[in-house]
Amino acid sequence: MSEHEIELSVNGRRQVVRVPARRLLSDCLRHDLACTSTHVGCEQGTCGACTVLVDGAPMRSCLLPAVTVDGCEITTAEGCRAPDGGLGRVQRALVRCHGVQCGFCTPGMVVSIVAFLRECPRPSPEQARDAVAGVLCRCTGYQDLVAAVLHAARPDGGEGG
Amino acid sequence: MTAPHVGRPVTGAAAERFAAGTGRFLDDLGSGAAAAAFVRSPHGHARVLRIDLADAERVPGLIAVFTYRDLTGGAREPLPVLIPHAALHSPRTGLPLADDVVRHVGEPVVMVVAVDRYVAEDACRLVGVDYEPLPAVIGIPAARRADHLVHPGVVGNVAACMVQENGDARAAVSAAPHRLTLRLGVERSAAMPMECRGVYARPDRDDRSLRVYSATQAAASLRFALAAVLDLPADRVEVVAPDVGGGFGVKLVHPWPEEVLVPWAALRLGREVKWVEDRAEHIAAASHERGQQHEVEVGFDGDGHVQGLAVSFWHDTGAYTPYGIIVPIVTSTQLPGPYRLGAYRVEFRSLYTNTAVVTPYRGAGRPQGAFVMERTLDAIARFLGADRAEVRRRNLIRPSEMPYDQGLTFQDGRPLVYDSGDYPALLDTALTRSGWRDFATRREREPGKRLGIGIACYVEGTGMGPYEGARVQVDTSGHVTVTVGLTTQGQGHGTVFAQIAADELGVEPRDVTVVSGDTRRFPYAAGTFASRSAVVGGNAVALAAREVRAKALRVAARALGAPPDELRLADGAVVANARAIPLATVAVLANPLRYAFDHRTRQATQFALDADPDRPPLDADDAPGLDATAFFSPIRSTFSAGVHVAVVEIDPDTAEIALRDYVVVHDCGRPINPAVVEGQIRGGVAQGIGGALHERIVYGDDGRLRTGSLADLLLPTAHDVPEITIDHLVTPSPLNPLGVKGVGEGGVVPVMAAIASAIEDAEGIVLDRMPITPAELWELRQKHGG
Numbered sequence: 001m002s003e004h005e006i007e008l009s010v011n012g013r014r015q016v017v018r019v020p021a022r023r024l025l026s027d028c029l030r031h032d033l034a035c036t037s038t039h040v041g042c043e044q045g046t047c048g049a050c051t052v053l054v055d056g057a058p059m060r061s062c063l064l065p066a067v068t069v070d071g072c073e074i075t076t077a078e079g080c081r082a083p084d085g086g087l088g089r090v091q092r093a094l095v096r097c098h099g100v101q102c103g104f105c106t107p108g109m110v111v112s113i114v115a116f117l118r119e120c121p122r123p124s125p126e127q128a129r130d131a132v133a134g135v136l137c138r139c140t141g142y143q144d145l146v147a148a149v150l151h152a153a154r155p156d157g158g159e160g161g
Numbered sequence: 162m163t164a165p166h167v168g169r170p171v172t173g174a175a176a177e178r179f180a181a182g183t184g185r186f187l188d189d190l191g192s193g194a195a196a197a198a199f200v201r202s203p204h205g206h207a208r209v210l211r212i213d214l215a216d217a218e219r220v221p222g223l224i225a226v227f228t229y230r231d232l233t234g235g236a237r238e239p240l241p242v243l244i245p246h247a248a249l250h251s252p253r254t255g256l257p258l259a260d261d262v263v264r265h266v267g268e269p270v271v272m273v274v275a276v277d278r279y280v281a282e283d284a285c286r287l288v289g290v291d292y293e294p295l296p297a298v299i300g301i302p303a304a305r306r307a308d309h310l311v312h313p314g315v316v317g318n319v320a321a322c323m324v325q326e327n328g329d330a331r332a333a334v335s336a337a338p339h340r341l342t343l344r345l346g347v348e349r350s351a352a353m354p355m356e357c358r359g360v361y362a363r364p365d366r367d368d369r370s371l372r373v374y375s376a377t378q379a380a381a382s383l384r385f386a387l388a389a390v391l392d393l394p395a396d397r398v399e400v401v402a403p404d405v406g407g408g409f410g411v412k413l414v415h416p417w418p419e420e421v422l423v424p425w426a427a428l429r430l431g432r433e434v435k436w437v438e439d440r441a442e443h444i445a446a447a448s449h450e451r452g453q454q455h456e457v458e459v460g461f462d463g464d465g466h467v468q469g470l471a472v473s474f475w476h477d478t479g480a481y482t483p484y485g486i487i488v489p490i491v492t493s494t495q496l497p498g499p500y501r502l503g504a505y506r507v508e509f510r511s512l513y514t515n516t517a518v519v520t521p522y523r524g525a526g527r528p529q530g531a532f533v534m535e536r537t538l539d540a541i542a543r544f545l546g547a548d549r550a551e552v553r554r555r556n557l558i559r560p561s562e563m564p565y566d567q568g569l570t571f572q573d574g575r576p577l578v579y580d581s582g583d584y585p586a587l588l589d590t591a592l593t594r595s596g597w598r599d600f601a602t603r604r605e606r607e608p609g610k611r612l613g614i615g616i617a618c619y620v621e622g623t624g625m626g627p628y629e630g631a632r633v634q635v636d637t638s639g640h641v642t643v644t645v646g647l648t649t650q651g652q653g654h655g656t657v658f659a660q661i662a663a664d665e666l667g668v669e670p671r672d673v674t675v676v677s678g679d680t681r682r683f684p685y686a687a688g689t690f691a692s693r694s695a696v697v698g699g700n701a702v703a704l705a706a707r708e709v710r711a712k713a714l715r716v717a718a719r720a721l722g723a724p725p726d727e728l729r730l731a732d733g734a735v736v737a738n739a740r741a742i743p744l745a746t747v748a749v750l751a752n753p754l755r756y757a758f759d760h761r762t763r764q765a766t767q768f769a770l771d772a773d774p775d776r777p778p779l780d781a782d783d784a785p786g787l788d789a790t791a792f793f794s795p796i797r798s799t800f801s802a803g804v805h806v807a808v809v810e811i812d813p814d815t816a817e818i819a820l821r822d823y824v825v826v827h828d829c830g831r832p833i834n835p836a837v838v839e840g841q842i843r844g845g846v847a848q849g850i851g852g853a854l855h856e857r858i859v860y861g862d863d864g865r866l867r868t869g870s871l872a873d874l875l876l877p878t879a880h881d882v883p884e885i886t887i888d889h890l891v892t893p894s895p896l897n898p899l900g901v902k903g904v905g906e907g908g909v910v911p912v913m914a915a916i917a918s919a920i921e922d923a924e925g926i927v928l929d930r931m932p933i934t935p936a937e938l939w940e941l942r943q944k945h946g947g
Contacts, residue, residue, distance in 0.1 A: 022279065030189075031192065042439075044871060095177055103404060
């Protein structure tokens, strides 16, 4: 099996890794780079738990061979924390609004919401629902996730009352 | 005084870890372990003629390949029948690896162990298995016809037959002024947690022990099961459930074949082995539920009072019965719901089919029971031209009739006695919150739209035994650790148990750490299922914390020279009038020491204590530390209840079904954490919506699985689940000290029934089965003349 050396920037850190051509980005992140927040729920591109940001855009990492993102910037849930290492704005909103139950879809939700709010910083409730519609959650019924999107989008950064 | 924490929407530490991306799920462990993968049957029913391993064995990186012939000891035996029952006359379970016959798609045939999963799957693809296909038995009609048998010698494919009766129901039906007959059906769906199953085994050759991590709902029981199957002393086996990404019942079954095979292979190979299930395996090889067909005879009077109800149903149990007949027992006993039936008879048969095993999925047979009862009441209302809600009201058990004995035996082997509840108040509140009475006006305001409103009620037996336990420890920093034997899969146990302990001990929930699902820490437990953890585990936590509180007061009383009844616990201290002694200090004083190792412990050594020289440092009936273990064993289940109202809007052309409103009014006794309660309810309703409108597991008549991916099996997305309005009524349970009832499953129970009722109301077409898709509704319209 031919191996390729690729260079990724993962959560702002340069990583050089040798991977077989068929190695999925999800496996590369999880097993080669120990970014275990990238969860694999279906390996078919349906559930969205493995969503990461590739150059800022949400992508299913279980559908991308790692070699196809050579040179890209990858952001996982670990990379959505605040500069001080604490929870980032979206992460805090998810906790506060009870949008986290089993936690398995949560990293995919975190990066999806972060990317969504960059494009749509003041979403309506309908738009907030769109923000989480690309990731399946079997626990919450989505309502608390929608609330978290709206909370994170508040002008005070979700920090007030 | 510390404010009470029980009753508040506290958030927990686990949510912060998960949001940060630092959860530790099964596949996050064991990065150096060898990877297991399985060759599974592509056939529903076939004889295994020959297995050719030659090509697979040449794959570089392969470690081992195992077939049934290689297995040893208990791994060669059929898997356990977890819940034997006298009515289960023909129990059958599979072998960990199939020997001569496979009985469903996905049944494991060959186990491959390799350096990583990619290589293991390469080898799986090179294993040659010759099968002789046998006729597959798919679906309840084929199982009843029994032209072919799933198991030789199991006549009629009948695994179990059971009858329960309260009064002479058939005579009551015959004598009633009005009678109706209904045939109703529910099709297959499944729990589908976002994390699939997984097992990681670590043998330790030096001390001949085995640690097994599993994404399980029943760590303590899995430990004893593995010790038995692998013939190891239980004290050499440890089972740990790490963070588990949802369960909803499927992870309760144990040991799964893979839970035997992975530890067996790890011991055989003397190295760590891990198997992480993929979604295709999960859909084919884990468990399903819901498939039942019912025949109902009901007799009632002109007011709609049910005088007799006789139900016969057939339950599709899949290829094996590892979990016995719990699902149909629950259906048969929870079917009467909150209603006083003149007489009730239920008879069921569990039928083998060549499909994945059927074991409890959230609701565990109740959604089918509620569907049947509520469809029946809608049929009565239609027959009489009466309001559907009014017919329900007339049949509801009244608060003055509590406790109410349904005259049946429940799934815990105990009498089915409703402990408390106010069902008419639930109904009234639901009608008010949903605008039931003004719905005709709403319809007129929205002409051109096909709107419908539906209602369904349920009762859920929760919090059954046998027991759960908890250990509460206060360490010398004042930090509290609560350790429970049950497991957690996202239900917020860490939060609610911390709230309970915090209130008992006068500390903040953030000062309490909750440990669960680790047999090294707490060996005795039944597990997390049947909406029981808050009830059984929560009360165990309260009881253990109360013991710790009593000891803290005793120790502090001695230190302060004050009588214990003048002391109280608050703000992390024992307080007496103007004086206070921190809980940390009390913890030090509660453990007489020989050795000091920091400034705190200096206070507790033998030369520092102002102790009575004529008494031993530890009283005869005492133990060291602020440390207590308690168990709670309920006398029987406690019964939650609720009413759901759904409003649908259906496209007149495409028959697309949209949920406009959804109202839940429920009573789970005293809510420990309303946000956790509401999260459980919303998640349950979402799964109910899936089961009503989207999800269906389909097998072809040849036994092949037709819905093998999440692209076929349509789990609801954020666009499929509406905002859910929730109202709580509180009738404390008299059966436990906290007065709580379970809420883990209630949300899912009446959803199919409420949505069917709403669609029927919108369309004027009788629905007799679920799920229903727009295409099926469109077909129904054509059949009924558009």
